[in-house]
Amino acid sequence: MALPALLLEVGSHQLEVAETLISVGEFLVIFLAARVLAELMVRWQLPSILGELLAGVLIGVSGLHLIVPPDTQAQLSAGVLALVGSLAEITPEAVQHLYNETFPNLQAVSQIGLFALLFLTGLESELDELVAVGAQATTVAVTGVVLPFALGTAGLYYLFHVPLIPAVFAGAAMTATSIGITASVFGELKFLRTREGQTVIGAAVLDDILGIVILAVVVSLAGGEGFAIGPLLKLVAAAGVFVAAALFLSRTAAPGFDWALDQLKAPGEAAVASFLVLSLCCFAAQAIGLEAALGAFAAGLILSSSKHTHAIDAAVKPLVALFATLFFVLIGTGMDLSVLNPFEPANREGLIVAAFLLVVAIAGKVAAGWSYLSKEKTNRLVVGIGMMPRGEVGLIFLGLGTQAGLLTKPLEAAILLMVIGTTFLAPILLRLVLRGSSGGPDLDPLAEVPT
Amino acid sequence: MALPALLLEVGSHQLEVAETLISVGEFLVIFLAARVLAELMVRWQLPSILGELLAGVLIGVSGLHLIVPPDTQAQLSAGVLALVGSLAEITPEAVQHLYNETFPNLQAVSQIGLFALLFLTGLESELDELVAVGAQATTVAVTGVVLPFALGTAGLYYLFHVPLIPAVFAGAAMTATSIGITASVFGELKFLRTREGQTVIGAAVLDDILGIVILAVVVSLAGGEGFAIGPLLKLVAAAGVFVAAALFLSRTAAPGFDWALDQLKAPGEAAVASFLVLSLCCFAAQAIGLEAALGAFAAGLILSSSKHTHAIDAAVKPLVALFATLFFVLIGTGMDLSVLNPFEPANREGLIVAAFLLVVAIAGKVAAGWSYLSKEKTNRLVVGIGMMPRGEVGLIFLGLGTQAGLLTKPLEAAILLMVIGTTFLAPILLRLVLRGSSGGPDLDPLAEVPT
Numbered sequence: 001m002a003l004p005a006l007l008l009e010v011g012s013h014q015l016e017v018a019e020t021l022i023s024v025g026e027f028l029v030i031f032l033a034a035r036v037l038a039e040l041m042v043r044w045q046l047p048s049i050l051g052e053l054l055a056g057v058l059i060g061v062s063g064l065h066l067i068v069p070p071d072t073q074a075q076l077s078a079g080v081l082a083l084v085g086s087l088a089e090i091t092p093e094a095v096q097h098l099y100n101e102t103f104p105n106l107q108a109v110s111q112i113g114l115f116a117l118l119f120l121t122g123l124e125s126e127l128d129e130l131v132a133v134g135a136q137a138t139t140v141a142v143t144g145v146v147l148p149f150a151l152g153t154a155g156l157y158y159l160f161h162v163p164l165i166p167a168v169f170a171g172a173a174m175t176a177t178s179i180g181i182t183a184s185v186f187g188e189l190k191f192l193r194t195r196e197g198q199t200v201i202g203a204a205v206l207d208d209i210l211g212i213v214i215l216a217v218v219v220s221l222a223g224g225e226g227f228a229i230g231p232l233l234k235l236v237a238a239a240g241v242f243v244a245a246a247l248f249l250s251r252t253a254a255p256g257f258d259w260a261l262d263q264l265k266a267p268g269e270a271a272v273a274s275f276l277v278l279s280l281c282c283f284a285a286q287a288i289g290l291e292a293a294l295g296a297f298a299a300g301l302i303l304s305s306s307k308h309t310h311a312i313d314a315a316v317k318p319l320v321a322l323f324a325t326l327f328f329v330l331i332g333t334g335m336d337l338s339v340l341n342p343f344e345p346a347n348r349e350g351l352i353v354a355a356f357l358l359v360v361a362i363a364g365k366v367a368a369g370w371s372y373l374s375k376e377k378t379n380r381l382v383v384g385i386g387m388m389p390r391g392e393v394g395l396i397f398l399g400l401g402t403q404a405g406l407l408t409k410p411l412e413a414a415i416l417l418m419v420i421g422t423t424f425l426a427p428i429l430l431r432l433v434l435r436g437s438s439g440g441p442d443l444d445p446l447a448e449v450p451t
Numbered sequence: 452m453a454l455p456a457l458l459l460e461v462g463s464h465q466l467e468v469a470e471t472l473i474s475v476g477e478f479l480v481i482f483l484a485a486r487v488l489a490e491l492m493v494r495w496q497l498p499s500i501l502g503e504l505l506a507g508v509l510i511g512v513s514g515l516h517l518i519v520p521p522d523t524q525a526q527l528s529a530g531v532l533a534l535v536g537s538l539a540e541i542t543p544e545a546v547q548h549l550y551n552e553t554f555p556n557l558q559a560v561s562q563i564g565l566f567a568l569l570f571l572t573g574l575e576s577e578l579d580e581l582v583a584v585g586a587q588a589t590t591v592a593v594t595g596v597v598l599p600f601a602l603g604t605a606g607l608y609y610l611f612h613v614p615l616i617p618a619v620f621a622g623a624a625m626t627a628t629s630i631g632i633t634a635s636v637f638g639e640l641k642f643l644r645t646r647e648g649q650t651v652i653g654a655a656v657l658d659d660i661l662g663i664v665i666l667a668v669v670v671s672l673a674g675g676e677g678f679a680i681g682p683l684l685k686l687v688a689a690a691g692v693f694v695a696a697a698l699f700l701s702r703t704a705a706p707g708f709d710w711a712l713d714q715l716k717a718p719g720e721a722a723v724a725s726f727l728v729l730s731l732c733c734f735a736a737q738a739i740g741l742e743a744a745l746g747a748f749a750a751g752l753i754l755s756s757s758k759h760t761h762a763i764d765a766a767v768k769p770l771v772a773l774f775a776t777l778f779f780v781l782i783g784t785g786m787d788l789s790v791l792n793p794f795e796p797a798n799r800e801g802l803i804v805a806a807f808l809l810v811v812a813i814a815g816k817v818a819a820g821w822s823y824l825s826k827e828k829t830n831r832l833v834v835g836i837g838m839m840p841r842g843e844v845g846l847i848f849l850g851l852g853t854q855a856g857l858l859t860k861p862l863e864a865a866i867l868l869m870v871i872g873t874t875f876l877a878p879i880l881l882r883l884v885l886r887g888s889s890g891g892p893d894l895d896p897l898a899e900v901p902t
Contacts, residue, residue, distance in 0.1 A: 020743045021734065023559070028730040031723055038717035048717035087738050105559035108474070112560070266489035266499035268772020272482055275773055279479040283472065287538050292471045315769040321719020322726055322770075 018088035019098055025084065026106060029066050030329045031322075033059050038325075047178075049391055050423055052325050053416075056332015069334045070100040110330050113323025114396065115296040119278050120316050122300020123309060125205045136372040137202030143371035144203065144387050145210045148174035148364030152357060160353055166411055169401045172218045173415050174361045176211025177204040178391025178423070186386060191434065196379055200386035203368075209297075211393045213239040219291050219400055238288050246281075246298035254305040261308055270308060271315035277303060293396065331399045335416055339409050350410025357418040362388060362425070381433050388426040394419045469539035470549050476535065477557055480517050481780045482773075484510050489776075498629075500842060501874055503776050504867070507783015520785045521551040522856075561781050564774025565847065566747040570729050571767050573751020574760060576656050587823040588653030594822035595654065595838050596661045599625035599815030603808060611804055617862055620852045623669045624866050625812045627662025628655040629842025629874070637837065642885065647830055651837035654819075660748075662844040664690040670742050670851055689739050697732075697749035705756040712759055721759060722766035728754060744847065782850045786867055790860050801861025808869040813839060813876070832884050839877040845870045 037051035037058070059066040061074040068074040076099060081092035088095075153171030156162040162170070182204050186197045217235045261273050278299040285295030303312060339350050369384025398415045401407040407415070488502035488509070510517040512525040519525040527550060532543035539546075604622030607613040613621070633655050637648045668686045712724050729750040736746030754763060790801050820835025849866045852858040858866070 017737060017740075020737045023562075024730050024733045024737065024743060027726065028734060031727050031730065035715070035717070035723050035727070039715060042716045051717070102555075102559075104553075105556050108553075108556035109560060109563070111474075264486070264490060265493045266486070266502070268768065268776070271769040271772040272486050272776070275478065276482050276486070279475050279482065282475045283479055286468060286471045286475065289468075292475060314765060315772070317719065318722040318766040318769050319773075321722040321766070325719070325723070 014088050014090045015094070015098065018084055018090050018095055019102060021084050021087055022095070022099055022102060023105070025080075026067060029059055030055070030326060034325050034329050045427060047389075047391065047423060049328060049395075050420060052328040053332045053395070053420070056329040057335050057337060058332075059329075060333025060335065062335055062337040067330070067333045069330065070103050072334055072336070106326070107330065109323055110327040113320060113325065113327045114293065114399075115278060115282065116316050116319040117324040117327070118293055118296040118396075119274070119300040120313070120320055121208060122297040122302075123304050123312060123316070125208070125301055125304055136374060137199050138206060139372040140199060140203040140368045140383060140387065141206035141210065144177065144365045144368035145175045145207050145214075147367055148361055149214070151360045151364055155356060155360060156353070160349070160356070162353075162411065166401070166407050168218055169397060169406060170357065170411060170415055172211070172214045173394045173397035173401075174357065174364065174390065174418065175214055176208050176390065176393035177365065177387045178389050178393070182386055182389055182426075191382075191430075195376065196382045196386065199378070199383055203383075203387060207387075208393060209243060213243060213294070215291060215293060215393065215397060215400075218397075219404075235289065238290055239294065242285060242288070242290055242294065242298065246301050249302045250304055253302055254307070257303060258307050261306075268315075270311040274299075274303060274312045274316060327399070328395060331395060331402070334402060335413065336409050337413060339413050340417070347410070350414055353410060354414035354417040357414050358421045361390065361418050361422050365422075379433070382430065385426055385429045385433060388429070389423045390419045391423060465539050465541045466545070466549065469535055469541050469546055470553060472535050472538055473546070473550055473553060474556070476531075477518060480510055481506070481777060485776050485780050496878060498840075498842065498874060500779060500846075501871060503779040504783045504846070504871070507780040508786050508788060509783075510780075511784025511786065513786055513788040518781070518784045520781065521554050523785055523787070557777070558781065560774055561778040564771065564776065564778045565744065565850075566729060566733065567767050567770040568775040568778070569744055569747040569847075570725070570751040571764070571771055572659060573748040573753075574755050574763060574767070576659070576752055576755055587825060588650050589657060590823040591650060591654040591819045591834060591838065592657035592661065595628065595816045595819035596626045596658050596665075598818055599812055600665070602811045602815055606807060606811060607804070611800075611807070613804075613862065617852070617858050619669055620848060620857055621808065621862060621866055623662070623665045624845045624848035624852075625808065625815065625841065625869065626665055627659050627841065627844035628816065628838045629840050629844070633837055633840055633877075642833075642881075646827065647833045647837065650829070650834055654834075654838060658838075659844060660694060664694060664745070666742060666744060666844065666848060666851075669848075670855075686740065689741055690745065693736060693739070693741055693745065693749065697752045700753045701755055704753055705758070708754060709758050712757075719766075721762040725750075725754060725763045725767060778850070779846060782846060782853070785853055786864065787860050788864060790864050791868070798861070801865055804861060805865035805868040808865050809872045812841065812869050812873050816873075830884075833881065836877055836880045836884060839880070840874045841870045842874060 033055035034052045037055040038048035039051070041048050041051035041054075056067075057063055061068050061072050065074060065077040066080060068076055076096055078092070081095045084095045085092045149171045151171075152174050153167045156167035156170055157164060177200075182200055186200065191197045213236075217239060257273070257277070261269060264273065278296055281299035281302070282292040282295035285298065286292045303309065306312065338344075339347050340354070341347055342351055365387040366381070366384035368387055369380040369382075394415070398407075398412065398419070401415075402412055484506035485503045488506040489499035490502070492499050492502035492505075507518075508514055512519050512523050516525060516528040517531060519527055527547055529543070532546045535546045536543045600622045602622075603625050604618045607618035607621055608615060628651075633651055637651065642648050664687075668690060708724070708728070712720060715724065729747055732750035732753070733743040733746035736749065737743045754760065757763065789795075790798050791805070792798055793802055816838040817832070817835035819838055820831040820833075845866070849858075849863065849870070852866075853863055
């Protein structure tokens, strides 16, 4: 139904049927695989986002070939082509053609999911938490951004002779701790309300902002005319002004928004009003040369002090559950993990790069745990490991770099392994450290139940 | 970001910026216009869906030319082309080209909204209500479907010499009462719990099902090889079996679904589980030759007796608020209302057709109010007028007919006027009739407040 021109051709009804079968079938396969693997992850006390990514790997070019991005040049599974072809009474070649032609629709929907996720991340940011843990969180955040970024970029550039732009991309993908993953890990371990927990959450909020500013700068540079100091300063300034404006508006604009929302009487007011702010911020960010993604995060930040955050949250979460899932699964489908096969000599370099990135990613954040001064006794190892898990922002870098054709296959796979590795290792290491360090009732999940 | 191939070309960054500005700008314009007009409608005690349609008319080919479907051959507003072009540093011609190329993405998202809306309509259907008012509601529903369909189709075919397929489309567009609009009108008038109110709601549920079966049959026929009795019977049988299976599953499948949903632990379980059922039903419907839209409605019906309907409802409503809005606005943008200008002699026929459809649409449903036997005194005029408002299903027929290029411009506009006319007139006439017939405390909105 989405390609009306086809309806006027001969056999148009068959093509329309095939197109609907393809679109609906894509959703079916993606959501089924994502849900099964997300459920497995949750049962293993790992974040569900990892399951979505692995679901993509499972059904994509590294797996069953049920969903393959056309730009990977991989073939769709012959079984799928034959099934859709026979149901719609057209040839498998026509199915493949229709599939390639309608794939941008799927990507467009996944983009809405990405923006919704960044909006939600901004919305759930607690600026007040950051203020309370103050200087410590700021030091941890800045150190934890600068160290992995500098070490990663320099190491790739000088040791592995990766070109500058991909090296910067990979370095930037290591900067931002995933608030969602960190918060859920500390929450599951009942460690969210400790001094260490608060410092980590505060720092994660801040380095998410830093990471997205870096994202805006890096993506604009990568798409533009290369690496020059003039545009760089202009972009940093634009990003700084934009974030400052967003922070200012998050303190001041909420009453106006709330007033406007209270005036709305037609149904769906929270969803539509938030989407309007979201679209406006994305448009503004893109119009001044930044990434629309930064606008999405800023929109969430601006509305984070609204009294309607609960309603907004409820309206945006289904979009995230459906379409951000789509985004992460699609990233997974394009991943060619065969480059990580250690028995293939040509792959050795990629594996060494992956190991290097993982070490830098862990060491950079753990070192950040020792970066601040404190009169009180804090477990710095817990803070450092708590900052370890990368997530959305790292994957967004990966996705954008892949979409732009900037990353080589080994580097793509290495970044993916870094994200997967830090996210898998953090909960395991944290549990070990907490068991060793304090012991006693704190460690019994049933002893302390935050509400 | 959705057209990665463009990134590899010269000036690709500009094109990417332009594309994001176009996509985000489209959302901005559509949601702003839809919200402003929906709010106006609600204040005039009219359904907000009318505002969304009128918003499309306002910003579309009959209005400001901010959003024009490429197949209408209309030009985008020069101001929009110049603005996006100057922000992205590309030519207005390139903007128009990108706009046309990315428009299917917008249509794909709006299609998700349509399916979500039909799913929600199924989900909110109360089969038990229908059983309670029993035979009366069934008679009203069947009469109210048959009369407008037969009179409308025959009148267009014999009196106005419209070809059979478009005549059938227009007739079918008059069959289904809008449950949403009817329920909200009776609710606003505090008349929902009367015998008349229950009969109307029961009949509206049933004729929605009938309308969607007719939709499935008509759309399949229109896309296929014309009007033959064999395929017709096959389709009616398939539709009948499909609806019967859906009704059976809605009585039996809910416990299994609830059990599965209770097992899910990863976030977003209600949204994803419903979307899986939705995709599955759409796929099944399309695979046996019916419309995917019927599958969406059936999916809702199947889940309507789940104990998680509240959570499902909450997860699906934001999708409807955002993307069904998009669907109705896009229908509005393609409407060329200039054919309704009575000062243009060439338009006279279209206006006469519109008047004819409106009279048939009103008379057919009002007559249905007298179709049943009842020992109790019921206000048959209230039942008849209550069945009057057409809504989603009528507009879906209109949208599909327009997409398929089956309807002439005058016929399109006439169907739109029929939907708008019945929906505008029903609340006004109902208020007049209720004031005249019973009087007293019943009519004071403050006297009886159902909860």
